[in-house]
Amino acid sequence: MSVGFHELEEAPPPMTSRLEGELLEVSMGPQHPSTHGVFRMNVALEGEIVRKLKPVFGYLHRNHEKIGENTSYLGSMPYTDRLDYFCSMTNNWAYALSVEKLAGIEVPERAEYLRVILAELTRLQNHASLLGFLLSDMGAWGTPLMYAFREREKILDLFESLSGSRMMCDYMRFGGCRCDLPPGWMERARKLVDGFPRFLDEFEKLVVSNEILIARTQEVGKLSAELAINAGITGPMLRACGVNYDLRKVDGYGFYPRFKFRVPLGEHGDCYDRLMMRVLELRESVGILQQAMEQIPPGPIVNPKVKLRSFRPPVGEAYGRIEGPKGELGFYLISDGGSNPYRYRVRPPSFINLTILEDLCLGHTVADVMVILGSIDIVMGEVDR
Amino acid sequence: MIGSGVLNGMAVTMRNFIGSYFEKDRLITVQYPEERETLPENYRNFPFLIFDTDDAEAGLRCVACKICEKECPPQCIYIVKSEDKKPDYMGKPQFYPATFDIDISVCMSCQICVEVCPFEAIKMDKVFELSRRERFDALLMRKNELAKSNTYYHNIHPLEAAEVDAKLTEAAEAKKKKT
Secondary structure, three states, X not given: OOOOHHHHHHOOOOXXXXXXXXXXXXXXXXXXXXXXXXXXXXXXXXXXXXXXEEEEOOOOOOOHHHHHHHOOOOOHHHHHHOOOOOOHHHHHHHHHHHHHHHHOOOOOHHHHHHHHHXXXXXXXXXXXXXXXXXXHHOOOOOHHXXXXXXXXXXXXXXXXXXXXXXXXXXXXXXXXXXXXXXXXXXXXXXXXXXXXXXXXXXXXXXXXXXXXXXXXXXXXXXXXXXXXXXXXXXXXXXXXXXXOOOHHHHOOOOOHHHOOOOOOOOOOOOHXXXXXXXXXXXXXXXXXXXXXXXXXXXXXXXXXXXXXXXXXXXXXXXXXXXXXXXXXXXXXXXXXXXXXXXXXXXXXXXXXXXXXXXHHHOOOEHHHHXXXXXXXXXXXXXXXX | OOOXXXXXXXXXXXXXXXXXXXXXXXXXXXXXXXXXXXXXXOOOOOEEEEEOOOOOOOOEOOOOOOHXXXXXXXXXEEEEEOOOOEEOOOOOEEOOEEEEEEEOOOOOOOOHHHHXXXXXXXXXXXXXXXXXXXXXXXXXXXXXXXXXXXXXHHHHOHHHHXXXXXXXXXXXXXXXXXX
């Protein structure tokens, strides 16, 4: 049936939306280049100003927790790599830590030091690539991202020669690590860590005093300390609001109390503070790495009492958490004495940090939404699980 | 002064651009198909089965105990145990896998099968150029495709293979002493 001319005229004008009379509803994503994966935002716009924002996620959901309940404790370890595929080492550590808590397993000293080293290397590469992505979201296409990826590549090469895989490391085991360092690894790592401040100096010169960057980030996406605490925000995002909360200091897991480092704090909680927080944390991480590489003792790498096959922890529950590069990463396990957990729950930092996206974006322009989203530092593999 | 930050950034870009001609550190790109980096010793990608001696059938170390099949997180291994026994490379009658398939389109190279194997029969390979035109059958590796010799293992993981060989000979000698 053809549509008559009068019907077309009576149809509502295309620029009104279902939501509210004058707002324009735009669906950003899930294939938007700067949403960091398959993330979608339903944005209601008044001109260019965001008036409503509804995050839609779940496109990458793959039943991680249910799979964890149906495979053995060891079998979940490679799956944790796929949560936040940028920092598989810290995911491994958080999971190993909660199983060790559950079963009361001791970890040899060398393995603990190695875990600290690997976690801090992960932080280096995660923050470096985040800075690159954030700048490319702002329109600094390519250059800073490539500089950051160049450093990340060197760290991934180290991971590859240690664990066999660049990103899906699957390196830690309950009660230690899988294998000892290959010959010459420590020298390479030391060289990389000593050369890292040069990259940081250059990167700071490249972006930090850049007027365009300051105009784009300062006073954008301000987060108050009160809201951050109420919403359960953790990691660099929380510290950018001036809340002194770092699990490395609070929990003192691993051997972190043995190292001297400071926790950088922001003041305004805007995007610029969040960006600078990463740069400052990188400097502290370099310090931790240098101390850990000096102190690491020889010795066994894994607790020989832990069985690899038919591993059955006693009945109970445990929550292990670490300060991942993105925030507090926790695993909650309930054991009924069987070979697989009764309940397996992940507390993903980027998912919980993402919940306040609307509060940050209201009143800003569409272009700022991308910057704010970039500064939250999300990985959809972890958000959707 | 307004604009000095931008100019400073430009100077860094310039230094990187010129530096990339002189410093290996600033240009780490490898022109892949023509230029290749040697893989590190620990590199792992997809499991394979080891056989000793020259005969891929008779020398297979696998005794079809099915531990790897059970422990594999994505369940990509499929084993059928043989009905009869046949002498393994040490002369002891053992079961052998009548069928041993690994679906490498499912495998995630986690190395758990290698770690749980009590017979040092399954190890990680280093192949990575495995693209195929067909989607299903071509990526289902059968026993004859998976079986690779101990010499091959020595070639790809020299340090680890030497360790494994020492362990095996030690176990064989300890057994000889007992009998």
